[in-house]
Structures are given as C-alpha cells and as structure tokens.
Amino acid sequence: MNFKLKDIVPQLITVTVVVLVFGFFTYNAQINMENRGIDFGYGFLSQESSFDVQFSLIEYDGSHSYFRAYLVGLLNTILVSVIGIIIATILGVIVGVARLSPNYLINKFAAFYVEFFRNIPLLLQIFFWYFAALRALPLPQDAEAIFGVFFLTIKGLYVPAFIWQNFSVFFNSIVAAIIAIIVIRIYAKRVQENQGKQIPVFLISIGLIFILPLLSFLIGGVGISFEVPVLKQLATTSFIYEGGVSLPPELIALTLSLSLYTATFIAECVRAGIQGVGKGQKEAAASIGLTPNQVLKLVIMPQALRIIIPPTTNQYLNLTKNSSLAAAIAYPDLVLVFAGTALMQTGKAIEIVSITMFTYLTLSISISLLMNWYNKKIAIQEK
Amino acid sequence: MFKYLKQLTSLVAMVAVLFTFTTESMAAKKSKTLKNTQKKGFVRCGVSQGLPGFSNADAAGNWTGIDVDVCRAVAAAVLGDANKVKFTPLSAKERFTALTSGEIDILSRNTTWTLSRDADIGLTFVGVNFYDGQGFMVRKSSGITSTSQFKDGISACTNIGTTTELNMRDFFNSKGIKYEPVAFEKADEVVAAYDAGRCDTYTTDKSGLAAQRTKMSNPDEHIVLPETVSKEPLGPVVRQGDSVWEDIVRWSLNTMIEAEEYGITSANADMMKTSDNPAIKRLVGAEGELGAAFGLDNDWSLRIIKQVGNYGESYKRNIADTGILPDRGPNELWTKGGILYVPPAR
Numbered sequence: 001m002n003f004k005l006k007d008i009v010p011q012l013i014t015v016t017v018v019v020l021v022f023g024f025f026t027y028n029a030q031i032n033m034e035n036r037g038i039d040f041g042y043g044f045l046s047q048e049s050s051f052d053v054q055f056s057l058i059e060y061d062g063s064h065s066y067f068r069a070y071l072v073g074l075l076n077t078i079l080v081s082v083i084g085i086i087i088a089t090i091l092g093v094i095v096g097v098a099r100l101s102p103n104y105l106i107n108k109f110a111a112f113y114v115e116f117f118r119n120i121p122l123l124l125q126i127f128f129w130y131f132a133a134l135r136a137l138p139l140p141q142d143a144e145a146i147f148g149v150f151f152l153t154i155k156g157l158y159v160p161a162f163i164w165q166n167f168s169v170f171f172n173s174i175v176a177a178i179i180a181i182i183v184i185r186i187y188a189k190r191v192q193e194n195q196g197k198q199i200p201v202f203l204i205s206i207g208l209i210f211i212l213p214l215l216s217f218l219i220g221g222v223g224i225s226f227e228v229p230v231l232k233q234l235a236t237t238s239f240i241y242e243g244g245v246s247l248p249p250e251l252i253a254l255t256l257s258l259s260l261y262t263a264t265f266i267a268e269c270v271r272a273g274i275q276g277v278g279k280g281q282k283e284a285a286a287s288i289g290l291t292p293n294q295v296l297k298l299v300i301m302p303q304a305l306r307i308i309i310p311p312t313t314n315q316y317l318n319l320t321k322n323s324s325l326a327a328a329i330a331y332p333d334l335v336l337v338f339a340g341t342a343l344m345q346t347g348k349a350i351e352i353v354s355i356t357m358f359t360y361l362t363l364s365i366s367i368s369l370l371m372n373w374y375n376k377k378i379a380i381q382e383k
Numbered sequence: 384m385f386k387y388l389k390q391l392t393s394l395v396a397m398v399a400v401l402f403t404f405t406t407e408s409m410a411a412k413k414s415k416t417l418k419n420t421q422k423k424g425f426v427r428c429g430v431s432q433g434l435p436g437f438s439n440a441d442a443a444g445n446w447t448g449i450d451v452d453v454c455r456a457v458a459a460a461v462l463g464d465a466n467k468v469k470f471t472p473l474s475a476k477e478r479f480t481a482l483t484s485g486e487i488d489i490l491s492r493n494t495t496w497t498l499s500r501d502a503d504i505g506l507t508f509v510g511v512n513f514y515d516g517q518g519f520m521v522r523k524s525s526g527i528t529s530t531s532q533f534k535d536g537i538s539a540c541t542n543i544g545t546t547t548e549l550n551m552r553d554f555f556n557s558k559g560i561k562y563e564p565v566a567f568e569k570a571d572e573v574v575a576a577y578d579a580g581r582c583d584t585y586t587t588d589k590s591g592l593a594a595q596r597t598k599m600s601n602p603d604e605h606i607v608l609p610e611t612v613s614k615e616p617l618g619p620v621v622r623q624g625d626s627v628w629e630d631i632v633r634w635s636l637n638t639m640i641e642a643e644e645y646g647i648t649s650a651n652a653d654m655m656k657t658s659d660n661p662a663i664k665r666l667v668g669a670e671g672e673l674g675a676a677f678g679l680d681n682d683w684s685l686r687i688i689k690q691v692g693n694y695g696e697s698y699k700r701n702i703a704d705t706g707i708l709p710d711r712g713p714n715e716l717w718t719k720g721g722i723l724y725v726p727p728a729r
Contacts, residue, residue, distance in 0.1 A: 035624055038483065038505040051548045052564050062552045134579045154580045155538060232536060236526030238583045240536040249581065250565070327543075330567045330576070336543060340476055340568065344544030347504030349480045 073337035087259035092266025118264035130253040140239040158229035165223035173216035250331035273308035313371035416628040428454035429487035460683040465690035475544040509633035516611035518589035538563040540582035642693035
C-alpha cells in the first residue's frame with residue numbers, strides 16, 4: 001500500500017501543479033480581457049479580411065475571409081519549407097560527400113562553405129540575399145533574357161508558363177510509369193531471391209519514365225506551348241513583365257538563404273553518417289565480390305542513413321520554423337499574413353497567436369512523424 | 384513517505400503563494416493608471432521605431448517629435464517633469480497589444496483613429512494631434528504626376544498592420560487597377576526596398592512619406608503625389624476602462640492646442656498669469672481649479688506650456704523646421720484656416 005502511494009503521489013502532484021498554473025493564467029487573462037472590453041472568440045475567422053496578399057497559391061483577395069487568409073499564409077509557409085527542404089537536402093548530401101573527397105580543392109571548398117554559412121545568423125543572411133541581391137539585380141527594362149525566355153529582375157524571376165493540351169493524358173502516363181516501375185521492382189526482387197538472377201531495374205525504370213510520357217505526346221494528343229513574359233511599360237521608367245509566371249524576389253531570397261543555411265548542417269549529418277560506418281564493412285563487402293556501386297548501395301548507405309536521419313529531422317524542423325523569419329522581407333508567410341496583418345486588423349491577439357502556434361506545432365509534428373516512420377523503416381530489423 | 388510529505392508541504396506553500404498573488408493583482412487592478420504612474424515616477428509611453436517629426440530617437444537616445452511631446456506633456460502635468468518618460472519603440476503590429484496588456488500607458492505613435500479600433504479592441508482614442516491622409520510616393524523619373532496614371536501591374540510597398548493596407552485595397556479596387564502589395568514588418572525595410580527599385584510606389588500616410596523621404600539615398604529623386612486617398616486622423620490612445628487617465632491625456636493635448644490659440648508660449652507663460660482674459664488665466668493656473676478634477680494641482684497646464692510648449696511650437700520644432708512638412712495645411716488652428724479645434728478648458 002505504502003509502495004503504491006509513493007508511486008502515485010508525485011504524479012498527482014505534478015498534474016495538480018500543471019492544472020493550477022494553467023488555471024491561474026487562464027483566469028487572469030479572462031479577468032484582464034473582460035476589464036478591458038476585449039471579447040474572446042474565433043468568430044472573426046469568417047469575417048471579410050479586406051486586405052490583399054502579394055503572393056498566393058489559392059485564389060484570394062480582400063473579399064475572402066480571415067480563414068482564407070490563414071490558408072494563404074499556411075500554404076506559403078509550406079511552399080517555402082518544402083522547396084527549402086528539397087534544395088537543402090540535395091545540396092547537403094553533395095557537400096557532405098564532397099567534404100570526404102580525397103580531392104584537396106573540393107574538400108576545402110566544401111569545408112569553407114559549411115563553416116562560412118553555418119556561422120552567420122540566418123536573419124542576416126536573409127537580409128543579405130534580399131537587399132544585396134535586390135540592389136544587384138537589374139530593373140525589368142534592363143534585364144537580359146536568359147535562354148531568351150527567363151528574366152531575372154529586381155521585381156522577381158519571370159519564367160514562361162506552360163500551356164498544356166490534354167494534360168490529364170500526360171499526367172496519367174506518368175502515373176502509369178510509376179506503377180509499372182513499382183511492379184517491376186517487386187518482380188525483380190522476387191526473381192533475385194528465388195533464382196539469384198539480377199534484372200537491370202534502374203535502366204528499365206529510367207526507360208519507362210521517359211518513354212511513357214513521350215508516347216503520350218506522340219499518340220496521346222498531348223501538346224505543350226509556352227507563354228513567354230513580355231515587357232510592359234507602366235510609366236516612363238517603370239516596367240514590368242506580363243504573362244508567364246513570376247516568382248517574387250522575396251520567395252527566391254528566402255528559399256535561397258534557408259536552404260544555403262540548413263544545407264551546411266545536413267552536410268555535417270551526412271559526413272558523420274558516412275564516417276560512422278566502420279572501414280571493415282567496406283572492405284568485407286569488397287572481399288565478397290560486390291562492385292563499388294553495390295558496396296555503397298547495399299552496405300554503406302543503409303548503415304549511414306541510420307546515423308543521418310535523426311539529426312537531419314531536426315534540421316528539417318528548424319528550416320520550417322525558421323521560415324517564419326519571412327516577415328522581415330515581406331514574404332507573405334503564416335506569420336506575416338495571419339499573425340501580422342490579420343492580428344493587427346482584428347486585435348484578436350490571443351486567438352491568432354494560439355492558432356499560429358498550434359499550426360507550427362502540427363507542421364513540426366507531421367514532419368517528425370514522417371521522419372520517424374522512415375527511420376523505423378531503415379532501422380536494423382533483427383531476424 | 385516522509386520525503387513526499389515534505390514535497391507535499393512545499394507544494395501547498397506554492398499554491399498558497401499563487402493564490403495570494405491572484406488576490407494581490409485583483410486589488411492592484413482597481414487602482415488607477417495615474418496612481419501607478421506617480422508611484423513609478425515616470426510615464427510609460429509607446430512610440431514608433433523612428434519616424435522623423437513624430438517620434439524619433441537621436442544618436443544619444445533622446446526622443447523628439449510631436450507624438451513624443453504628447454507624452455512629455457502628460458509627464459509634465461502628472462509628475463512635474465517633462466523628461467520623466469520611458470519610451471518604448473513599437474512596431475505597428477505590436478502597438479495595441481503593448482497598450483492593452485499594460486506594458487505602456489499611452490500609445491502616441493501616429494495611430495489612425497478608426498471605429499473598429501476604438502470600439503473593438505479595448506482602446507480609447509483621446510484626440511487628434513495630426514490630421515493626415517494616405518498618399519503615394521513615386522520616383523520623379525517615372526514621369527507619374529498623378530495617381531490617375533497608375534496602370535495594371537503596379538507594385539506598391541507598404542507596412543503591414545496599418546490602415547494603409549486596407550486603404551490601398553479600397554483605392555486600387557475602386558480604380559479597377561490590379562496591383563502587387565509588398566508589405567514589410569518595419570518601415571526601414573519598406574524604405575530600403577522601395578529605394579532599391581523593388582516597388583513602383585510607396586504608400587503610407589503623407590506625413591510619413593514626407594518624413595521617410597528624408598531617409599532615401601537621394602530624396603530629390605522622389606515626389607509625393609498630390610492626391611490624398613483617405614482620412615487619417617492620428618492621435619494618442621489609452622487603455623479602455625480608466626476614464627481619469629483618459630481625461631488627463633486628452634486635456635494635456637488640448638492644453639497645448641488651446642495655448643497656441645491664445646498665444647501662450649513656453650516663453651511668455653509665466654507673464655500670462657496677469658492677463659485680463661479669464662480663459663488665458665485658467666490655462667496658466669491663475670484662475671479656477673481645473674486640475675482638481677483629475678487629482679492634479681492647479682499648475683499642471685502651466686507646466687505643460689512651460690516645459691513642452693504649445694502645439695505650434697511643437698509643430699515648428701519637430702516638423703516645420705526639420706523640413707518635413709513646412710506647410711501646416713489642415714493642422715493649422717481653426718482661427719487660421721485649419722481644422723484644429725478643441726473644446727474649451729473651463
């Protein structure tokens with residue numbers, strides 16, 4: 001009996017303290033807000049927002065609701081995070097491998113990059129890429145065309161827009177190719193396990209992913225044309241490009257700084273992972289006759305990934321949370337649009353900040369869960 | 384078991400402390416902002432992060448500007464010394480939260496008086512110390528001389544969290560022009576981006592445009608277009624629910640404006656005590672008991688005039704002489720063709 005009580009009491013105490021502290025703050029906040037005539041409630045989310053946003057993935061203008069503005073900000077945050085994570089991962093893997101290169105120049109260059117970019121505060125880097133690059137970029141009327149169709153200007157990067165005919169046929173052909181590849185991989189694995197024969201899965205996959213969409217062009221009636229941006233004059237010295245797709249410089253600067261910064265940390269994770277695999281593993285694999293490619297693919301990488309994934313997950317989370325620095329350079333992310341403009345226009349500080357916090361929490365936990373699932377999948381499965 | 388008993392006791396003590404804390408803060412709530420201010424010995428004033436003419440800190444950290452002078456006037460009235468002010472620079476986004484949460488007691492930060500702000504978010508506007516309107520700045524070289532020359536695709540730099548963002552939408556929508564809003568959190572970044580050529584136009588209150596123009600790399604290359612697209616009455620704000628404090632701030636501002644109307648300046652205020660005009664005598668504390676209504680002595684208004692000056696002096700010192708807006712326009716007294724008109728102090 002005594003023993004049980006000992007187990008329960010500390011836990012009961014902890015729970016009571018937590019509840020009391022929360023209760024105290026909620027109570028105080030309630031009294032204070034009541035005294036100052038501030039209502040609490042989430043009803044404002046359905047009201048008309050009456051402000052516009054520079055850049056949005058979904059249709060939005062000031063006649064939509066605050067909730068819609070929230071979605072706009074959320075999608076912009078997700079957009080910059082996803083692009084950032086992809087670029088940072090690719091760059092990080094390349095630099096991480098480069099740091100282990102026997103080539104002196106490549107090795108030192110990678111080391112310099114890592115030490116330089118990870119040791120400067122991110123906000124400064126964002127300002128640098130935004131304001132320094134802004135001043136360095138030409139005005140629209142002075143911009144030289146890149147490949148005749150891209151224009152990099154102070155007002156953004158203008159790229160041609162694709163105009164598709166029968167896009168669904170093209171899309172289906174890609175889906176078909178992916179399904180075919182999965183089927184072949186499963187089949188190849190079975191053949192190898194049963195008969196020891198190897199099928200060149202990689203070459204077949206490459207062939208499929210090119211040939212099926214190509215067929216859709218040739219016989220599926222898929223067509224594609226480009227809408228090239230055209231210079232338009234607004235005033236004597238004021239120009240803009242019309243048509244095509246424009247990527248605002250805020251998005252470019254933010255993605256660039258986030259990926260360059262985070263890639264340095266991922267590079268170190270990758271280096272640690274590869275170095276963490278014992279030398280004997282490689283030698284043993286080579287001695288049983290595996291080719292260098294097979295050594296990397298079947299022996300080194302599966303072990304290295306186990307070391308790489310957990311710290312890299314942290315970097316993905318950091319990148320997502322760091323994207324909230326966007327507010328400094330006018331990229332309309334969740335913090336700028338919702339916790340900024342919407343908060344100001346409605347004055348609903350507690351509601352909006354709580355929604356924003358909950359949203360970041362959800363985003364981070366989703367990334368964590370995904371990475372943990374992947375980590376579990378590649379972990380050692382003892383048989 | 385005894386070990387946990389000890390923990391339990393300390394917990395009980397902690398909870399007890401929490402509750403006394405609650406009752407204490409309940410009692411403190413009933414006391415007025417005035418009492419707290421006098422106890423602290425300084426006025427807590429929220430200002431901008433740097434807007435020349437309105438609230439701007441020099442290299443030594445001295446704040447000047449007409450918004451700053453409102454807080455100084457309150458300090459002179461309440462504490463007897465116009466320098467007993469603690470300034471908190473706030474972004475447009477932070478300002479109302481800072482006031483409603485009790486971090487500051489006066490918000491004097493070129494803030495537009497609107498219905499929703501006044502009624503919705505626990506604030507009370509006490510008056511207007513600058514009549515402004517939203518305008519547009521463009522580069523001279525663009526050849527644009529009027530907003531009617533704006534075309535589809537124009538990009539406009541501005542601040543977030545301001546009425547500017549809403550007015551901008553109303554303006555471009557009513558003209559049927561498609562525009563790209565580029566909204567920054569801080570004014571310095573707006574200026575830097577516009578100056579670099581990111582935007583075709585920079586829009587905010589006209590006074591703000593005039594003040595920020597002085598920060599550009601080459602001010603002469605930019606012009607403010609003549610059109611005014613909105614009403615922006617700027618004034619000091621206090622928390623809702625402390626009507627005495629509200630009155631003190633309101634009448635500190637009114638005193639400055641009325642002093643100008645009667646020709647009382649920081650230089651001649653003492654001499655005005657012997658004036659024949661009872662209105663003047665009341666303002667310099669030589670007649671009546673005006674301060675008693677707020678719990679202040681009778682020299683409160685005299686101190687404002689002597690230490691801060693009248694509205695005209697403040698305007699001249701901060702806005703006209705600095706070359707921001709030499710012409711007072713609507714911010715002239717009603718007797719001189721402007722719209723500055725305050726209720727009488729009697």
